[in-house]
Amino acid sequence: MTVHIEAKKGEIAKFVLMPGDPLRAEKMAKKFLKDPKLVNQVRNMFMYTGTYKGMKVTIAASGMGNASMGIYSYELFNDYEVENIIRVGTAGAYNKDFRPYSVFNTIESYGESDFAKIVTGKDDKILKSSKILFDAIEQTAKEIKMPIITGRAHASDVFYRSDDSLKLAKEKNLDVVEMETYGLFSNAIKLNKNAAALFTISDNLVTGEVTTSEERQNNFDKMFELALETALKFK
Ligand SMILES: O=P(O)(O)O[C@H]1O[C@H](CO)[C@@H](O)[C@H]1O
Numbered sequence: 030m031t032v033h034i035e036a037k038k039g040e041i042a043k044f045v046l047m048p049g050d051p052l053r054a055e056k057m058a059k060k061f062l063k064d065p066k067l068v069n070q071v072r073n074m075f076m077y078t079g080t081y082k083g084m085k086v087t088i089a090a091s092g093m094g095n096a097s098m099g100i101y102s103y104e105l106f107n108d109y110e111v112e113n114i115i116r117v118g119t120a121g122a123y124n125k126d127f128r129p130y131s132v133f134n135t136i137e138s139y140g141e142s143d144f145a146k147i148v149t150g151k152d153d154k155i156l157k158s159s160k161i162l163f164d165a166i167e168q169t170a171k172e173i174k175m176p177i178i179t180g181r182a183h184a185s186d187v188f189y190r191s192d193d194s195l196k197l198a199k200e201k202n203l204d205v206v207e208m209e210t211y212g213l214f215s216n217a218i219k220l221n222k223n224a225a226a227l228f229t230i231s232d233n234l235v236t237g238e239v240t241t242s243e244e245r246q247n248n249f250d251k252m253f254e255l256a257l258e259t260a261l262k263f264k
């Protein structure tokens with residue numbers, strides 16, 4: 030039990046998938062895991078533990094933003110001895126060629142804040158995905174013949190921005206935008222754990238293509254399948 034998670038020791042798997050949305054955590058756990066057990070409902074931040082093809086896996090919501098992800102991933106890594114976290118989120122595309130529902134494997138996360146500096150003591154604005162997890166995702170995608178895209182993700186602290194984010198994307202070579210991966214990668218580096226991030230593209234900021242929240246809710250299967258099949262390599 031921690032400040033924000035009521036699960037008992039042993040109720041959280043060593044391999045965790047983290048969507049932002051608690052309802053997505055619930056839905057995907059019920060869809061993909063055998064015997065999913067609700068192990069946290071503090072603040073409705075649902076976390077379910079079950080098995081996937083015989084492997085113990087937890088699907089745990091992170092909430093929105095680096096601040097929220099920072100709390101949950103820290104407690105999971107530090108207090109529950111979690112070894113691997115794959116964020117399974119949605120992202121907007123800055124790259125005009127990225128179509129909605131494509132699955133994106135993050136090479137690097139670009140953060141705008143002092144989050145990494147405060148957590149790790151090093152002022153790195155660009156943090157890398159853990160190589161072992163990134164490579165396992167790429168390999169798994171090949172094996173299950175799932176086309177995926179890769180690149181650098183912007184972990185924005187602000188959803189409703191008034192600056193020109195496409196200009197920033199050009200300057201910093203950013204392909205997509207989301208809001209949690211910089212916090213997750215900071216904690217993984219600090220605590221010597223593994224973290225990666227997969228996104229389903231929900232909208233394209235150049236072409237204006239959008240998806241509804243209902244459509245998004247129903248189109249995460251590919252990304253979850255990829256994350257879970259990757260997990261099996263760590264059984
Ligand atoms: O769908 P999730 O995983 O929450 O991810 C994206 O969606 C939220 C914004 O709508 C932010 O959390 C962003 O990172």
Ligand SMILES: O=c1cc[nH]c(=O)[nH]1
Nearest residue numbers: 119120121206207208
């Ligand atoms: O953080 C996010 C997620 C999806 N789309 C965006 O524009 N921003």
